[in-house]
Amino acid sequence: MKKLSLLILSLGVLFSCQSASSKTEPENNPEIKMEENKTMQQDVTKKKNRIVVFETTMGKIKAELFEDKAPITTNNFITLTEKGYYNNLIFHRVIPNFMIQGGCPEGTGRGGPGYAIKDEFGPGLKHDKAGILSMANAGPNTGGSQFFITTVPTPWLDGKHAIFGQVIEGLDVVLKISEVERNKMDRPLKDVIMTKVYIVNE
Template identity: 65%
Template sequence: MKRSILYPAIFAGMIAGSFAAEKASEAPAAEAPKESASGVQDIKIKMVTNKGTIEATLYASKAPMTVANFLNLAKRGYYDGIAFHRVIPNFMVQGGDPTETGRGGPGYRFGDEIVAELKHDKPGMFSMANAGPGTNGSQFFITHVPTPWLDGKHTVFGTVTKGQDVVNKIVGKLQQPGWKGDGTGDKIQQIEILDSADALFKAQAAKIKEWNEILDKAKKE
């Protein structure tokens, strides 16, 4: 059964069934950072979880707004302590919701950045969860296996370069006999930005200013 990465009101009743067991392999080694015409390069990050560390390259050169949003939230500590609230074996692990209900977000939404060459074609792809076109916020997922039916519907913005075994460990709890529930309780502890994001933040300054005003207002309330 093909599955969707949507918020609960949209995907309720769509998660029945299962895929044949398939072991997700370790992601390939990182390539040299790519650069866009504006001089924005792809950016490496380190995501520390209670199950281990995931290293990834984010495609700032191809999905600059999406990566700027993710890194801005990471820089603010937004993701620290948030659980992977939706975990499905042979599909993906989803996080980024501070309410851990699948309905939460940063208080704003932004448009898709669908790039034809960026696909959900292997384990370890970072992509945005949404409730339809143009509804991106803070929720994202990492694929456990290839999920090609999501191509063109969700913005792919990065790939795991080291630590896909950590994703497998998070998924593994749900594969234990008798486990009931959606998420596993595993959490993001911290996200570290390993490369300079200055060029990206400068290029996306107007959007980041808008987002931060909303985030700051919500923090005061």
């Protein structure tokens, strides 16, 4: 009888220890994991590069902004865009088989926002195709608001002009603009206007 009592007591202690131990182990809570996954997905969404839309008198152009690789340059461009800076400016310089250039408030190629930003050459960014969105400048660290879009690969510009985006829709419009009639200064005889420029999330 005494042995039986000891056995029952031992089993009771063992059971209580297992119960206490189970409370300190991680729980497999699917609801918590789902919430964590949602949060992670939201974080990824927040980091997705934004899109700039150029509505022009010759059609619409969309370009992805490389916020992940060129944060300084894209932040400057987005800030100006959201202020309406580029609305109703023209492409003041167009050269077939090269590029189209805009962003000068004077329409001459000499104007800017009144400040300059540091050159930023993001990893892996090359002028290796048509549709590259890059900063125009007058030398190192002189970029401001003027930009250009390539119509062919222009590798000689690598390390000299800061790339900050790429056309994802409307490359045909870019090519059409590059081929308009122009004067000796490469300015279109008929203004090609950016009627509205704005940022979207896609």
